[in-house]
Amino acid sequence: MPIHVPPKPPVFNRAAADSSQASTNRLFWWLQCGGWTASFLLSYLSALAHGKPASYWEVSLSVAGTGFVLTLGLRGLLRRFWELPPRHLVLAMLLPVLLVSALMGGASMITVFRWCGESCKPASPLAYGAYLVNNLYVVMTWVGMYVGLKYYRQLQQQTRQALAADAMAHQSQLKMLRYQLNPHFLFNTLNAISTLILDRDGSTANRMVQSLSAFLRHSLDNDPLQRVTLKQELDSLRLYLDIEKVRFAERLRIDYEIEPECYSALLPGLLLQPLIENAIKHAVAKRIEGGRLAIGARRSGDMLELRVADDGPGSPKFEPGASIGGNGVGLANTRQRLQVLYGAQQSFVASNLAGGRGCEILVRLPFEVGGAPRE
Incomplete structure (x- = not known):
C-alpha cells in the first residue's frame, strides 16, 4: 500500500x-x-x-x-x-x-x-x-x-x-500525494538487488542499494510543500534512473530535450518521477528489446510545457473517454497534485502517439523562475 x-x-x-x-x-x-x-x-x-x-x-x-x-x-x-x-x-x-x-x-x-x-x-x-x-x-x-x-x-x-x-x-x-510511492518500484528494485546478490555481483548490488538509499532519502527528506527548479528535479530524477539503468542496462535509453531557459523554472518536487515510472513499466519492462524515453521541457509564452514520451505499444487508458487510474497511483496522483496546486492554470494530457507507437504525457503549468543555475 x-x-x-x-x-x-x-x-x-x-x-x-x-x-x-x-x-x-x-x-x-x-x-x-x-x-x-x-x-x-x-x-x-x-x-x-x-x-x-x-x-x-x-x-x-x-x-x-x-x-x-x-x-x-x-x-x-x-x-x-x-x-x-x-x-x-x-x-x-x-x-x-x-x-x-x-x-x-x-x-x-x-x-x-x-x-x-x-x-x-x-x-x-x-x-x-x-x-x-x-x-x-x-x-x-x-x-x-x-x-x-x-x-x-x-x-x-x-x-x-x-x-x-x-x-x-x-x-x-499535498503531503499525502507527495509521499505516495509505487510499491511495484520498491519490490522490483529489491528483487533486482536479490538477483545480483545471488549472481555474486556484489559491486553492482551495492551500487544499486546506494542509489535506492539516495533516492528514498531525497524523496522523503525534502519538504513536499516546497517547489524545486527543473534542474533540481532532473538531478533527483537521475537518482531514480540510476536504479532503473542497473535493472535494464542497455534496454533503457533516455533522451533529454530541455530548453536552456527552462532549467530555472519552478515545479512541484518529484513531479516527473511517476510519469517516467509509468513509461518504464509499460514501454520498457514488458518488451525484450526495451525502449526509449524522451524527457522534454520548453517555454510557451508564460507557461512551462513538460513532455514525457516513449516508443512503446501505447496504452488503452489513453484512448478518448478512458479514465486514468486503475490500481496505480502515479498518473492519478500527479494529476491531482497539479489540480490542488494550480487549479485551472494547469493541464495534464496523456495520449497515444500517431501510428500507435508510444505514449506521450504533456504537462503545462505557469512558468515561474527560481534560482538554479542554467545549463
Missing part, C-alpha cells in the same frame, strides 16, 4: 491566543473611553445650544461617568451569559439594562437638583419616571454595539480558524 506520512497535529499557540485577547481588551477600552467621552460632549454641547450655562458640564459628566462605570458591570454579565441562546441572553440582560438606565437617570436627577435647586424638580411622579428611563436608549445602544462587535470579532476568529483548517487540510493532502 502507498506510504502515508501523517501531518503533525497542530500545536496550540498560547502566545497568539494571549495576544488576541490583549488586542480585544485594548479595543474595548478605546471604544469604552471614546464612546462615553463622545456622549458627554454631545450632551454638554446640546445643553449649551439650548441656552444652558457653561456650568452644566457637571450634569453631563455625572451621567457619562455613571454610564461608564455601570456598563462595565453589564460587560461582565454579558461575558458570563454569552454562551446562552440569543433569546435567553436577552431575557437575562433585560433587568440589568433597566437597572443601569434607572441608576443613570437617578444620577442625572440628583445632579440637576443640586445644580438648579427646587426650580428643576419634576411636578409629577410621571416626570420622575421619565428621568429614570431617559437614558434607556443610551444603555441599549451600548449593549447593541457591544454585542454586535463581539459577534463580529467571533466571526473574524472563526473565519481565521476555518482558513487555517483549510490550509492544514490542503497541506496534508
Whole structure:
C-alpha cells in the first residue's frame, strides 16, 4: 500500500491566543473611553445650544461617568451569559439594562437638583419616571454595539480558524500525494538487488542499494510543500534512473530535450518521477528489446510545457473517454497534485502517439523562475 506520512497535529499557540485577547481588551477600552467621552460632549454641547450655562458640564459628566462605570458591570454579565441562546441572553440582560438606565437617570436627577435647586424638580411622579428611563436608549445602544462587535470579532476568529483548517487540510493532502510511492518500484528494485546478490555481483548490488538509499532519502527528506527548479528535479530524477539503468542496462535509453531557459523554472518536487515510472513499466519492462524515453521541457509564452514520451505499444487508458487510474497511483496522483496546486492554470494530457507507437504525457503549468543555475 502507498506510504502515508501523517501531518503533525497542530500545536496550540498560547502566545497568539494571549495576544488576541490583549488586542480585544485594548479595543474595548478605546471604544469604552471614546464612546462615553463622545456622549458627554454631545450632551454638554446640546445643553449649551439650548441656552444652558457653561456650568452644566457637571450634569453631563455625572451621567457619562455613571454610564461608564455601570456598563462595565453589564460587560461582565454579558461575558458570563454569552454562551446562552440569543433569546435567553436577552431575557437575562433585560433587568440589568433597566437597572443601569434607572441608576443613570437617578444620577442625572440628583445632579440637576443640586445644580438648579427646587426650580428643576419634576411636578409629577410621571416626570420622575421619565428621568429614570431617559437614558434607556443610551444603555441599549451600548449593549447593541457591544454585542454586535463581539459577534463580529467571533466571526473574524472563526473565519481565521476555518482558513487555517483549510490550509492544514490542503497541506496534508499535498503531503499525502507527495509521499505516495509505487510499491511495484520498491519490490522490483529489491528483487533486482536479490538477483545480483545471488549472481555474486556484489559491486553492482551495492551500487544499486546506494542509489535506492539516495533516492528514498531525497524523496522523503525534502519538504513536499516546497517547489524545486527543473534542474533540481532532473538531478533527483537521475537518482531514480540510476536504479532503473542497473535493472535494464542497455534496454533503457533516455533522451533529454530541455530548453536552456527552462532549467530555472519552478515545479512541484518529484513531479516527473511517476510519469517516467509509468513509461518504464509499460514501454520498457514488458518488451525484450526495451525502449526509449524522451524527457522534454520548453517555454510557451508564460507557461512551462513538460513532455514525457516513449516508443512503446501505447496504452488503452489513453484512448478518448478512458479514465486514468486503475490500481496505480502515479498518473492519478500527479494529476491531482497539479489540480490542488494550480487549479485551472494547469493541464495534464496523456495520449497515444500517431501510428500507435508510444505514449506521450504533456504537462503545462505557469512558468515561474527560481534560482538554479542554467545549463
